[in-house]
Amino acid sequence: MITGDAAYIKQLNRGLLLREISDQKKISRAALSKVTGLNKATISAQVAQLLEEELIYETEAEHYAVGRRPIMLSINEKAGYVLGADLDKGAILYHVSDLAGNTVLNEKKIMETEDYEAVLDILAADIEMYTSRFAEATYGLIRATIGIHGTVSNDEEILFVPKLGWRRKSIKSDLQKRVSIPLTFENNANLSAYAERVFSHQKSDHLMTVILSSGIGSGMIIHGELEKGHHGYAGEMGHMIIYPEGRPCKCGNSGCWERYASESSFFDHLAEELGEFRLTAPDVQQLLEDGNSTAQKHMDSFIRNVSIGLNNVINLYNPETLVLNSDVLSWCPRAIERIKDNLVSNVSTCEEICLSRLGSNSCVLGACALSIQTFLNISHLTLSN
Numbered sequence: 001m002i003t004g005d006a007a008y009i010k011q012l013n014r015g016l017l018l019r020e021i022s023d024q025k026k027i028s029r030a031a032l033s034k035v036t037g038l039n040k041a042t043i044s045a046q047v048a049q050l051l052e053e054e055l056i057y058e059t060e061a062e063h064y065a066v067g068r069r070p071i072m073l074s075i076n077e078k079a080g081y082v083l084g085a086d087l088d089k090g091a092i093l094y095h096v097s098d099l100a101g102n103t104v105l106n107e108k109k110i111m112e113t114e115d116y117e118a119v120l121d122i123l124a125a126d127i128e129m130y131t132s133r134f135a136e137a138t139y140g141l142i143r144a145t146i147g148i149h150g151t152v153s154n155d156e157e158i159l160f161v162p163k164l165g166w167r168r169k170s171i172k173s174d175l176q177k178r179v180s181i182p183l184t185f186e187n188n189a190n191l192s193a194y195a196e197r198v199f200s201h202q203k204s205d206h207l208m209t210v211i212l213s214s215g216i217g218s219g220m221i222i223h224g225e226l227e228k229g230h231h232g233y234a235g236e237m238g239h240m241i242i243y244p245e246g247r248p249c250k251c252g253n254s255g256c257w258e259r260y261a262s263e264s265s266f267f268d269h270l271a272e273e274l275g276e277f278r279l280t281a282p283d284v285q286q287l288l289e290d291g292n293s294t295a296q297k298h299m300d301s302f303i304r305n306v307s308i309g310l311n312n313v314i315n316l317y318n319p320e321t322l323v324l325n326s327d328v329l330s331w332c333p334r335a336i337e338r339i340k341d342n343l344v345s346n347v348s349t350c351e352e353i354c355l356s357r358l359g360s361n362s363c364v365l366g367a368c369a370l371s372i373q374t375f376l377n378i379s380h381l382t383l384s385n
Contacts, residue, residue, distance in 0.1 A: 010046075011377070013038060017046050018075075019378040021056055022100075026072040028061070047073065054079050054138045055376075075099055080139030080375070083130050083181075084367025085123070085146040086188060086360075089114065089163040089214070092122070095364035096130060096141075099372055101199070101383030106361065114164045120171075124178035131181055142375050143181050145367035147188035149217070154232035156185040162250050163214060184370065187228075188363040189235055193219025194226055195358055195366030196323045202382045208319040209356065210237060212306065212326035216258040220317065224380070238262065242308050260305040263328050270298045285331050299332055307342030314343065314350050325356040 016036050021027055027035075033043050050056045057076045060069045077100035086093040091111055096104040111122060127144055134141040148171070150161030158169040172185050193209040201207055207221040216238030220227040228234050238258030239251045246255025259265055270287075271279040273294055279287075287295035306329075314322065329335040336353055343350075358365055373381040 013042060014046055014050070015376070015378045017043070017050070018055070018376045019380055021073050022075050022376065022378065023380075023382045025100075026059070026061070026074050028070040028072055030070065032073070076138075077102060078137060080137050080142045081134045082142050082368045082371035082375070083127065083144040084191075084364035084371070085126075085144060086363040086367070087119070087123070087146055088149050088188075092126070093360070093364055094126065094130070095361065095368055096134070097365075097368040097372070099376070101365075101369060101372065106364070116164075116166055116169060119164075120175050120178065123175055127179045127181065127183075131179070139375075141181055143184065143371045144179075145184040145186060145191070145371045147191045147363040147367055148185055149188050149215070151233045151236065152185055152187045154228060158185075159233065184367075184374070186367070186370070187217070187219070187232075187235065189217030189219040190226055190228060191219070191364075191366030191370065192217075192325060192356075192358070192362035193221055193323075193366070194370060195362045196321075196356065197221050197224075198369040198381050198383050199365060200357055201321050201323070204321040204352075206318070206320040207323065208313065208317060208321070209323040209325060209362070210310070210313070211362075212261060212263055212324065212328065214262060214264040216262050216309070218313070220319075222317075237309065237313060240309060240312060242305070242312075257305070257309040261302065261309055263326065266298060266302045266328055270295060273298070281327060284328070288331050299328075302328065303332070303335065303338050304342060307339050310339065310353075311343050318350075320351050322350045322353045323356050324353070325359065325362055327359070330355055330359075 017032060020032055020035055029043050029047060033040055054076055056073050058071050058073060061072050077098040079099060081096050081098055081104060084095040092109045094107045094109065098104055113119060131141045148158060148161060149163060151159040153159060156172040158166055158171050160167050172183055176183050189209065189211050192211055193207060196209050197204065197207050205224040209219050211217045218235040218237040220235060239249065239253065239256045241253055241255045242257050242260065243255035247259040248254045249256040249259050267279050267284060270284065284295065288299065336355060340353060356362055369381055369383055
């Protein structure tokens with residue numbers, strides 16, 4: 001049983017109302033009372049406060065057939081903005097959305113340094129630039145959430161970022177000193193999983209996303225909540241060993257899944273067999289479209305290795321929904337069907353396996369959504385984009 005003083009109960013009620021207004025997009029006071037169970041006096045007082053704070057606004061219902069048209073309440077999406085960033089080797093992807101999750105801008109900045117202090121300088125300058133750019137809104141640029149391609153602890157410190165060579169960095173405290181808005185740091189795969197739940201699979205309480213890119217990362221939603229493990233390091237599926245004594249991995253082991261089923265490994269091994277120094281994504285896509293036999297052979301191997309890892313993942317976690325985020329798989333006709341054909345376990349199953357609609361934007365979309373949920377202080381968020 002939840003107990004607390006009047007201020008605490010008021011805050012709970014406020015969050016409940018904001019959640020329903022956000023989820024429903026437009027809802028009347030009467031409907032709010034019905035779905036929340038709060039009495040009309042409480043609804044009236046809370047709505048008046050939210051209107052005064054400019055977090056919501058009123059409109060008349062459209063196409064209402066009988067009697068006076070009810071007044072509808074909606075989130076004031078232009079009251080403030082949130083910033084998401086995907087910090088990767090060589091580039092930072094920035095994304096700004098309003099409080100309804102609508103995209104305001106999406107920009108990629110090339111970064112030619114991996115030095116920790118230099119990257120912090122770039123981040124600080126960019127965040128302050130965006131803060132100034134959206135300063136005229138009622139709440140301005142509210143906060144920023146930054147995705148890290150590595151292990152991030154529950155207290156938002158970096159343990160290890162393989163591609164940048166960063167170890168044990170107090171990135172939140174180091175950057176927070178340089179910017180004027182609150183910051184959150186999270187693993188990029190966790191943010192991607194959160195985005196899939198918020199934007200695409202709102203009714204799935206057991207969801208896993210697997211990102212096949214330069215490595216393999218995974219984020220998990222369990223019982224409707226982001227699962228990060230005891231220290232915050234859960235989801236490092238790429239370092240599951242699928243071939244003992246196989247190819248060496250930067251993590252210190254050999255035969256890790258990402259050495260066989262990441263997109264970078266696919267590109268490298270295909271380039272090696274074709275005698276090329278390196279292959280770009282358009283190069284590989286063209287080879288596959290042209291029916292190149294070597295490329296097709298490597299695709300067969302890639303799908304087989306992806307399936308081996310997924311079979312283990314499904315048996316371990318029994319997700320309801322499994323979302324794969326991969327450009328390479330999107331280039332392959334019937335990729336999902338071919339993967340399913342390789343999943344022959346009688347131990348566990350997955351109700352839905354699909355490719356992500358969010359693609360390379362999943363991390364920044366999840367970052368923005370997390371900032372919106374934090375600002376509104378609500379327990380659950382549903383958005384469309």
